[in-house]
Amino acid sequence: MRQARLTLDPGFAVGEVDPRLFGSFVEHMGRCVYTGIYEPGHPAADEDGFRADVLELVRELGVTVVRYPGGNFVSGYRWEDGVGPRGERPSRFDLAWRQIETNEFGLNEFMTWSRKAGVAPMMAVNLGTRGVREAADLVEYCNFPGGTALSDLRAKHGHPEPHGVSLWCLGNELDGPWQTGHKTAHEYGRLANETAKAMRMVDPSIELVACGSSNSGMPTFGSWEATVLEHTYDNVDYVSLHAYYEEHDGDLGSFLASAVDMDHFIGSVVATCDHVGAKLRNRKRIRLSFDEWNVWYMGRFVGEKNLAAERVPRLIEDNYHVADAVVVGSLLITLLRHADRVGVACQAQLANVIAPILTEPGGGSCRQTIFFPFAHAARHARGRVLRVEPDSPRYDTARFGDVPLLEAVATQDGDEVVLFAVNRSVEDSLALTANVRALPGLSVVEHVVLASDDRTLTNTVAEPDRVLPRRVDGASVVDGELTAELPALSWNMIRLSSPQIRPTA
Numbered sequence: 001m002r003q004a005r006l007t008l009d010p011g012f013a014v015g016e017v018d019p020r021l022f023g024s025f026v027e028h029m030g031r032c033v034y035t036g037i038y039e040p041g042h043p044a045a046d047e048d049g050f051r052a053d054v055l056e057l058v059r060e061l062g063v064t065v066v067r068y069p070g071g072n073f074v075s076g077y078r079w080e081d082g083v084g085p086r087g088e089r090p091s092r093f094d095l096a097w098r099q100i101e102t103n104e105f106g107l108n109e110f111m112t113w114s115r116k117a118g119v120a121p122m123m124a125v126n127l128g129t130r131g132v133r134e135a136a137d138l139v140e141y142c143n144f145p146g147g148t149a150l151s152d153l154r155a156k157h158g159h160p161e162p163h164g165v166s167l168w169c170l171g172n173e174l175d176g177p178w179q180t181g182h183k184t185a186h187e188y189g190r191l192a193n194e195t196a197k198a199m200r201m202v203d204p205s206i207e208l209v210a211c212g213s214s215n216s217g218m219p220t221f222g223s224w225e226a227t228v229l230e231h232t233y234d235n236v237d238y239v240s241l242h243a244y245y246e247e248h249d250g251d252l253g254s255f256l257a258s259a260v261d262m263d264h265f266i267g268s269v270v271a272t273c274d275h276v277g278a279k280l281r282n283r284k285r286i287r288l289s290f291d292e293w294n295v296w297y298m299g300r301f302v303g304e305k306n307l308a309a310e311r312v313p314r315l316i317e318d319n320y321h322v323a324d325a326v327v328v329g330s331l332l333i334t335l336l337r338h339a340d341r342v343g344v345a346c347q348a349q350l351a352n353v354i355a356p357i358l359t360e361p362g363g364g365s366c367r368q369t370i371f372f373p374f375a376h377a378a379r380h381a382r383g384r385v386l387r388v389e390p391d392s393p394r395y396d397t398a399r400f401g402d403v404p405l406l407e408a409v410a411t412q413d414g415d416e417v418v419l420f421a422v423n424r425s426v427e428d429s430l431a432l433t434a435n436v437r438a439l440p441g442l443s444v445v446e447h448v449v450l451a452s453d454d455r456t457l458t459n460t461v462a463e464p465d466r467v468l469p470r471r472v473d474g475a476s477v478v479d480g481e482l483t484a485e486l487p488a489l490s491w492n493m494i495r496l497s498s499p500q501i502r503p504t505a
């Protein structure tokens with residue numbers, strides 16, 4: 001068995017875990033909204049038409065914040081279409097995904113759903129085909145207490161209390177040629193800045209996210225962020241990052257190392273933000289909102305141009321296997337390792353569309369393999385993030401060079417310490433030894449593993465329990481050393497506690 005070492009020491013703190021790292025994303029795309037979270041007439045639908053089985057899974061997943069309504073969809077969206085009496089709402093052709101949008105579900109339905117799901121809403125405004133006025137109007141409709149046309153309209157629509165949306169995206173992926181209303185960095189930077197100012201006039205308490213690049217492979221990556229931030233530095237809090245990973249040409253080794261790319265991406269954006277701060281002699285630190293990330297088999301996507309104008313098509317409904325879950329686990333570890341700068345992260349998306357939750361119209365629902373690492377981290381990564389300084393055997397990859405077999409991070413919340421770890425080796429278990437001398441009295445509460453001899457195994461609505469996490473024996477702490485076996489190709493969560501460490505109040 002290969003050996004790996006690390007250290008758990010409260011002195012190695014990176015920062016606090018922001019609960020908003022465990023966000024998700026609901027876009028009007030494919031079956032995420034319709035027959036995903038919303039399906040009136042379904043046997044499990046509640047009085048608002050929300051699927052109660054899905055609401056239950058969302059709560060179990062531990063999602064904290066949900067971005068809405070897009071995505072590419074938002075760049076052609078008129079939010080006014082989705083409010084008011086349902087019978088008067090127009091059906092529109094959606095330019096992004098070439099679907100017919102009936103507007104049966106709109107922003108007030110999303111706010112009601114968010115409250116039931118126990119999540120905070122994160123709204124995106126349309127800066128593709130619209131601008132300053134419509135964005136400020138949307139903030140007034142959502143957040144203004146009353147006594148103005150739009151806040152009174154909200155009350156008339158059945159919502160007298162403000163929705164209190166605190167997190168706002170200034171558009172979506174406007175650097176991408178596929179985006180409706182695609183812009184240059186200067187065009188977008190100017191518009192984002194003026195929109196930010198107007199939105200803040202309406203509600204000075206909101207936090208704003210400027211669009212970074214659609215992905216780090218964009219030809220304008222780096223210069224886009226720098227130019228946009230030069231325009232917006234004083235008026236935004238976050239810059240966004242998006243990244244999707246997949247296995248290319250059967251190269252599993254590189255796919256399993258996707259987190260190396262995410263790590264480098266985050267480092268590059270942090271450096272760019274700080275470069276602009278230095279240039280502007282501004283000591284404010286811009287934070288990162290990784291508001292789209294996941295495994296997405298884009299190679300299988302036929303492209304929206306080929307789609308017929310169906311009402312609710314099955315779009316990018318990837319069915320995830322065990323290796324995908326291991327990659328998702330390593331991406332969660334990477335986000336946590338950057339908790340000092342990454343304050344928000346949203347897995348894309350929540351239901352059916354590249355999602356941890358699958359549903360059948362009129363039928364059941366299930367947890368995909370990627371559900372489990374997210375649920376473990378969302379529930380148990382609390383308090384402070386600890387760097388663990390891993391020393392691991394390495395392997396060679398075609399895309400990312402020499403990569404460690406072990407990816408790990410820990411969190412400490414008073415007397416509870418949790419180690420999250422991935423073993424990338426397809427063949428071998430890793431014998432893990434951790435120095436825990438700085439945490440006296442520590443003992444193992446549980447070691448939970450997601451792994452399978454068949455890495456291609458998936459869960460489906462018909463067979464929902466083929467891949468499940470299991471508790472394993474064997475992990476223990478003796479003389480200040482934790483030892484545990486991490487199976488080949490596995491996601492691991494080892495929870496520890498100590499009666500000798502005072503719990504936080």
Ligand SMILES: O=[N+]([O-])c1ccc(O[C@@H]2O[C@@H](CO)[C@H](O)[C@H]2O)cc1
Nearest residue numbers: 027070071072073172173214215348
């Ligand atoms: O790499 N690409 O070619 C690429 C193209 C589209 C794309 O769209 C993003 O992903 C979509 C699905 O979550 C969201 O609506 C959008 O923001 C993300 C990446």
